[in-house]
Amino acid sequence: MWNNRLLRVLGLFIALAALTTACGSDTPDTQSADTPTDDAGDHDDMGDMDDHAGDHDDMDDMDDHGATIDVDPDLPIPEVAMILNETESPGVFDLKVILANFTVTEENVDGDPIDNEGHMHLLIDGDKVERFYALERQITVPEGEHLVEIELNSNDHSAYSIDGVPIRTGMTVVGAGEATHDDDGGHDHSAGGAAIEEGLAAADADVTITATFKAGTVDLEGDDRVDVEVDDVVMVMVTSDVTDQVHVHGYNILAEVGSDMNAMILFTADSPGKFEIEFEASGTFIAELVVS
Amino acid sequence: MNFGSLLGHGVGSRGTLPLPFWQFSWAAIAALVLSFLGLGALWRTPKLTSTSGRLVPGTVGPMLVGTWLLRVLGLALFGLTFGAALFGADVAGESVNLAPVTVYVMMWVAVPIASAVVGNLWRTLNPFRTIGLLFPQRTAHDAPNHRWIAAATLFGFLVLELVHPSGDSPRILGWAMVVYTALMVGGLARFGRVWLDRADGFDALFSLIAALSPFSQAATGELIVRKPLSGLSSIVVLPGTAMIILIVLGGTSFDGFSESPIFIDIIGRPTGWGAVAPKLLGLVVMIGIATILYWIGTRQTAKITGIGHDEAANVFAPSLIPIVWAYIIAHYAQLVIDQSQSFVHRLSNPYGRFDAAGNPIHDWLGTATNNVDLNVIDVDLVAWVQALSIVIGHVLAVLYSHDLAVSRFDTRNAARSQQTMLIVMVLYSVAGLWLLFSA
Numbered sequence: 001m002w003n004n005r006l007l008r009v010l011g012l013f014i015a016l017a018a019l020t021t022a023c024g025s026d027t028p029d030t031q032s033a034d035t036p037t038d039d040a041g042d043h044d045d046m047g048d049m050d051d052h053a054g055d056h057d058d059m060d061d062m063d064d065h066g067a068t069i070d071v072d073p074d075l076p077i078p079e080v081a082m083i084l085n086e087t088e089s090p091g092v093f094d095l096k097v098i099l100a101n102f103t104v105t106e107e108n109v110d111g112d113p114i115d116n117e118g119h120m121h122l123l124i125d126g127d128k129v130e131r132f133y134a135l136e137r138q139i140t141v142p143e144g145e146h147l148v149e150i151e152l153n154s155n156d157h158s159a160y161s162i163d164g165v166p167i168r169t170g171m172t173v174v175g176a177g178e179a180t181h182d183d184d185g186g187h188d189h190s191a192g193g194a195a196i197e198e199g200l201a202a203a204d205a206d207v208t209i210t211a212t213f214k215a216g217t218v219d220l221e222g223d224d225r226v227d228v229e230v231d232d233v234v235m236v237m238v239t240s241d242v243t244d245q246v247h248v249h250g251y252n253i254l255a256e257v258g259s260d261m262n263a264m265i266l267f268t269a270d271s272p273g274k275f276e277i278e279f280e281a282s283g284t285f286i287a288e289l290v291v292s
Numbered sequence: 293m294n295f296g297s298l299l300g301h302g303v304g305s306r307g308t309l310p311l312p313f314w315q316f317s318w319a320a321i322a323a324l325v326l327s328f329l330g331l332g333a334l335w336r337t338p339k340l341t342s343t344s345g346r347l348v349p350g351t352v353g354p355m356l357v358g359t360w361l362l363r364v365l366g367l368a369l370f371g372l373t374f375g376a377a378l379f380g381a382d383v384a385g386e387s388v389n390l391a392p393v394t395v396y397v398m399m400w401v402a403v404p405i406a407s408a409v410v411g412n413l414w415r416t417l418n419p420f421r422t423i424g425l426l427f428p429q430r431t432a433h434d435a436p437n438h439r440w441i442a443a444a445t446l447f448g449f450l451v452l453e454l455v456h457p458s459g460d461s462p463r464i465l466g467w468a469m470v471v472y473t474a475l476m477v478g479g480l481a482r483f484g485r486v487w488l489d490r491a492d493g494f495d496a497l498f499s500l501i502a503a504l505s506p507f508s509q510a511a512t513g514e515l516i517v518r519k520p521l522s523g524l525s526s527i528v529v530l531p532g533t534a535m536i537i538l539i540v541l542g543g544t545s546f547d548g549f550s551e552s553p554i555f556i557d558i559i560g561r562p563t564g565w566g567a568v569a570p571k572l573l574g575l576v577v578m579i580g581i582a583t584i585l586y587w588i589g590t591r592q593t594a595k596i597t598g599i600g601h602d603e604a605a606n607v608f609a610p611s612l613i614p615i616v617w618a619y620i621i622a623h624y625a626q627l628v629i630d631q632s633q634s635f636v637h638r639l640s641n642p643y644g645r646f647d648a649a650g651n652p653i654h655d656w657l658g659t660a661t662n663n664v665d666l667n668v669i670d671v672d673l674v675a676w677v678q679a680l681s682i683v684i685g686h687v688l689a690v691l692y693s694h695d696l697a698v699s700r701f702d703t704r705n706a707a708r709s710q711q712t713m714l715i716v717m718v719l720y721s722v723a724g725l726w727l728l729f730s731a
Contacts, residue, residue, distance in 0.1 A: 250630070250666060271666035273626075274551075280384070283457065285561040 068161035069154050072115050078102035078160055079202065079237070080120070080169045081194040081264050082150050084139075091143065093173065097135045098194065098264070100202030100235075102152055102160075106133045113154035121159070123149040123168075131157075145174050193261040195253045200266050205235035209277065211286050213240035213257075224287045228269050234289065236265040236277060245280040248289070254280060313729050317722050320683045324721065327687045328714050331694040332707035338699035340692060341525035345508065345518025352513040359416050366417035369394065372642045374473075377466030380643035384460040388644035390635075391462045395469075396453060397631040399494065401624040404501045408617045411509070412502035418495050420476040424488055427480045435483035436490045439532030443539055445472070445493035447579075450543040454550065455571040457564045462644075496536055500613050503527050521692050524610040525699075534609035537616050538586060541720075542579030544619045548727035550574060582720075586612065589716035593709040597701045607700070608713070611693035615720060618685020622678045622728055629669050637662045678728060686721040690714060 071077055079100040084093045103117040109131075122129045122139060124146050131153070141148060149170035152160040159166040207228050210221045228234060236255075238246045243258035248265060250273055257263035257279075269291045277286045377391035384392065407413050415421060452459045452468055459465070479487035488495055502508075503523035508516040527533070549555050550571065559570040587605065594604040638644070640660035641652040652660035693713060697706035 252664065272671050273666070283563040285563070 067156075067158035068164055068166055069113055069156075069158040070164065071160050071162060071167070075115055076101035077162065078116055078152050078167060079264070080150050080152055080167060081196065081202075082148075082169050082171070083194065083196065084148065084171060084173060086173070087138065092138055092140050093148075095137050095139050097150055098196055098202060098266075099135070099152075104133050104135070105155070108155045110157075111155045113156050113158070118152060118154040118160070121151040121153050123147075123151060123170075141173055145172060147172050193256045193258075194264040194266075195255045196264070196266045197268060200233060200268070202235060202264075202266060204233045205266065206232040208235040208237065209287050209289075210237045211239075213238065213242065213244075213279065213284070213286075215241070218284060218286055220287060224285070225290060226287055227290045227292070230270060230272055230291055232269050232291075234265075234267060234269050236263070236286075238263040238286065240279070242282070244282055246277065246286070247280040248275060248277050250275040313725065316679055316729070317725055320686070320721050320725060321718050323683050324686055324690060324714065324718055328690055328694070328707075328710070331691060335691075335694060336698060336703050338695050340519060340522045340695040341699040344526075345516040345522065347510055348515040348517060351515040355509060355513055355515055362413070362416040363422045367419050367422055369417075370419035372639075374466065374469055376642045376644065377462045377469055380462055381645055382461060382463045383644060384458070384462070388638075389462040390638040390642035390644065391465050392460050393631055393635045393638055395465060396460070397624075397628060398635050400449075400453070401620060401628050402632060404498050404617065404620055405625075405628065407498050407502040408504040411505040411507035412499055414495060414498035414502070418488075418492070420473075420480070420488055420492060421485075421495065423477065424480050424485045428484045430484040430486045432483045435486045437530065439490055439496055439530045439536060441491040441532075442493040442496040443532045443535040445475070445491065446497060446536060446539050446543075449493065450539065450546075450575060451572065454543065454547055454575055455568055457567060490530075493536065496533075497540060497616075500527060500533070500537065500610070501617050503610065504613060504617060521614070521688065524613060524692055525696070527610045529606045529609050531606075534586070534605055534612070535583075537609060537612045538583045539579050540616050541612065541619060542582040543575060544616075544623050545582065545723070545727060546575045546578035548623055548724075549578060552727065585716045585719060589713040592712035593697075596705055596709045608693055608696065611689045611696065611713075614685045614688035614692065615717075618681045618688075619724060621681040621685075622724060625678050625681070626671065626674050629674065630664055630666060633662075633664045633668065637664075675729075679725060682721055682724045682728070686717045690717055 080102065081098040083096040083098070086093050097120065101116055104119055105114070105117045106119065108114060108117070109119055119131055119133055121131055124141065126147065126149070128151075139148070147170055149168050151166055151168045154160060159168075161167060207226060209226055212219045226234075236246060236248065238255075238257050239262045240257045241259050243256075245254045246257050246263040246265060247254050248267070250271065251267060251269075253265050253267055255263035255265050269289065272291045275289045275291065277289060278284060279286065373391050373394045376389050377395075380389045380391065383389060403414050403417070449468075452465070456464065476488065476492060479491050483490075490496075503526065504521055505523065506518055506520045508518060508523060510516050555574065559567070559574075562570070587601075590604040590608055591601055593599075593608060594601040597604070599607070636657070637659045640657040641654045643653070645653040647653055654660065690710070690713075693710055694706065697709050700706075701709060
């Protein structure tokens with residue numbers, strides 16, 4: 001069931017607040033030029049998408065000012081993750097965006113902010129490239145090593161944030177060449193912070209296990225024994241101040257975690273049994289998943 | 293299991309039994325007591341001890357070919373595993389390096405489970421036996437005439453497996469293999485091949501378990517077909533032989549117990565070196581409990597029959613072998629089913645190295661990127677096999693010790709001498725079931 005290519009994704013991770021730099025300005029040299037595969041052509045607001053040689057419209061300038069809007073702490077926190085796979089064409093990547101607690105609404109753009117809805121921005125090296133709505137598309141990354149990020153934005157283009165820090169996910173890729181990869185001698189299953197079973201989205205999760213690892217201790221929401229039924233969809237979200245991997249045993253799913261990336265694991269618990277979820281390197285126990 | 297990253301919660305059962313634990317336990321107790329009573333009434337002459345089996349003529353050639361194939365296979369796997377452990381990716385995960393899954397699953401679990409059926413596989417697979425062909429059978433008459441060293445090596449292995457915080461690290465495993473190899477080859481050079489009979493814990497244990505098998509090999513090379521269990525009577529019991537069995541019984545029990553909520557309530561979930569002291573203590577206590585129960589069980593045998601307690605403990609030691617085999621199946625059947633797949637996958641890329649794009653460096657068998665199918669055999673069926681194995685193992689132990697007793701003592705004493713042992717068997721089996729399904 002686990003598509004190896006998917007699991008082998010070169011670094012897909014959620015980075016809440018990876019960078020505190022503002023959106024920055026549109027610059028042509030970091031332009032992701034060709035994005036023909038999504039429904040971009042239908043948009044009224046094409047300025048973002050096909051914006052050539054710095055020919056900005058006013059909306060873009062508004063986008064770029066780095067305004068943030070804190071999410072309502074009483075609502076579920078919007079989350080974003082992404083999967084990037086390099087295609088046959090050098091520098092062109094398939095992008096899949098995974099959203100949790102966030103609705104993309106093209107029709108309300110430029111309107112008033114509505115909690116947990118809006119659109120996304122693609123950023124390269126901290127600079128905004130374009131606004132987009134599609135969860136699957138292709139992007140082109142210029143030659144060399146670049147940081148690709150996705151940001152969640154409200155209808156008024158301010159970035160959703162937590163305590164002023166924008167909600168973003170990001171990963172470093174090498175455009176027009178090979179994507180970066182940690183050559184630690186293996187573990188290609190896990191080079192990123194998200195391991196998401198094909199066809200699943202965060203909204204499918206029947207159970208979510210949320211844990212924070214800080215200063216050597218695990219803070220788990222709820223009981224450390226999590227009972228689910230066979231074929232339930234399980235989401236595991238882990239934040240950590242130490243770089244490690246989150247491992248769901250048995251199912252053998254790994255996801256990177258660290259101070260700059262959260263782990264997100266989403267899978268169908270289709271095999272009964274008791275499965276430990278722990279930090280792989282330190283062996284620190286997170287929770288026990290009991291599938292029956 | 294301590295090497296959690298290799299095996300996860302592979303210990304015990306992933307399935308559920310159709311019966312609640314207590315019903316199953318009563319069924320187990322009933323099976324044991326009824327078989328004990330039935331044996332006392334009906335089984336008055338030895339049927340297993342002192343039978344030698346039947347030589348199958350014309351099997352010398354095929355057996356020789358098979359032996360050499362297994363020797364080459366054993367050496368090749370040893371070389372690959374050793375190399376992967378010392379030089380492969382030092383990643384403990386279940387899907388990277390060949391070494392941990394080979395040692396902890398294929399050798400430690402699959403070999404003994406298979407040995408009880410097909411015979412003494414390890415005798416030919418064991419790379420030290422093959423290396424030992426270069427050495428004389430016996431060069432020193434001062435070779436140890438006991439199996440305490442073999443028992444100690446098994447205890448060391450269990451500490452690495454269940455106590456050491458990084459026992460699943462290929463590199464740690466590699467260094468342990470260096471030490472073990474030095475001990476085996478050094479002893480071979482000093483004492484000759486007899487050293488392996490006395491000091492190689494794996495060889496000793498797997499040979500004991502292979503005595504359950506209906507197949508054996510004569511000194512002349514022919515295949516021997518015999519009654520199952522009858523091989524137990526040909527075991528040469530040396531000082532330390534009983535301890536080999538008790539250490540493995542205790543170790544397997546501890547592996548189950550260390551996953552139980554009781555143990556976790558006591559020690560919490562410490563990681564790294566903080567877990568060493570409580571786990572080591574737990575392992576020693578479990579081996580101690582198994583030993584004390586056996587000691588109590590054989591004391592009555594000694595009293596009633598007038599033989600010495602040490603003698604009774606040695607003579608009846610082989611009756612524990614069906615239980616060890618049953619415990620291994622009960623605890624690890626699911627693990628073997630799951631992880632032997634991983635073994636085949638790892639064989640394609642034994643060092644667990646990947647290129648910059650994340651593709652395996654080698655894919656010899658085309659399995660390097662396969663994933664384990666956790667449902668390859670219905671997990672509830674496996675749970676049944678696991679639970680039944682405990683009951684059957686203990687019934688076989690009762691049966692064999694009864695047969696042994698009637699071969700040595702008069703009928704009345706034979707049954708009486710085993711009464712306390714029966715209670716011990718009941719305790720062992722209920723504890724075993726509890727560890728598996730209730731803990």
